[in-house]
Amino acid sequence: MKRTAYILCFSLLMVLLIAGCQVVPNVEPDASEMPIEKEEPASFEESLVLEEPKESEAVPEPDLFELLKQDDKTLIADMTDVSGGSAKGLGYVRNVDGILTHAVVATLPPLEEGTFYEGWLVKRGPLDFFSTGMLTLEDMEDGNFKLFYTEEQDRSEYLEVVITLETKDDQEPEEHILEGIAQ
Numbered sequence: 001m002k003r004t005a006y007i008l009c010f011s012l013l014m015v016l017l018i019a020g021c022q023v024v025p026n027v028e029p030d031a032s033e034m035p036i037e038k039e040e041p042a043s044f045e046e047s048l049v050l051e052e053p054k055e056s057e058a059v060p061e062p063d064l065f066e067l068l069k070q071d072d073k074t075l076i077a078d079m080t081d082v083s084g085g086s087a088k089g090l091g092y093v094r095n096v097d098g099i100l101t102h103a104v105v106a107t108l109p110p111l112e113e114g115t116f117y118e119g120w121l122v123k124r125g126p127l128d129f130f131s132t133g134m135l136t137l138e139d140m141e142d143g144n145f146k147l148f149y150t151e152e153q154d155r156s157e158y159l160e161v162v163i164t165l166e167t168k169d170d171q172e173p174e175e176h177i178l179e180g181i182a183q
Contacts, residue, residue: 064148065103065105074094075182076091076093077161079106079163079180081178082177087177090180093161095155099150099153100149100155102148104146104163106144106145106146107144108145108177109143110143111165116135117177118133118134118166119149120132121159121162123158123160131173159182161181161182163178
């Protein structure tokens with residue numbers, strides 16, 4: 001009888017022990033219950049980031065030139081033809097928080113084979129300049145060219161915008177076509 005009582009007590013103890021060790025699933029908090037913190041874009045460039053589109057939705061690219069035009073920190077250069085032709089253009093220069101954003105939209109003559117248009121930003125006193133890259137042809141019929149350039153460096157003294165006609169990609173400006181001062 002004693003033995004039966006021990007076995008019964010041991011069995012009851014095991015049942016209670018097993019019942020107390022239930023497996024609890026690893027439950028993460030519901031995302032809808034978590035607070036959502038939305039950060040404001042820290043810079044102009046970050047404001048250009050688009051949200052992911054829905055599958056059936058087409059998302060237009062942001063017009064970078066329109067964004068620059070609307071920003072009150074953007075200086076604009078009305079560029080005139082200094083080569084005797086009828087070219088014209090606008091240069092945009094924005095220096096904020098150590099980031100340079102530069103863009104050009106210009107109407108230029110057709111290029112001959114082996115030539116290209118290049119953008120430059122110039123600082124006067126002491127004279128210094130650097131290339132902002134080759135302009136790309138946007139509309140062959142109208143001769144519309146564009147350039148968009150950005151870098152993480154303060155270039156707030158570089159306010160003269162120059163477009164040159166180049167035959168060599170050598171970081172040396174050749175024939176000046178358009179010039180203007182951003183203001």
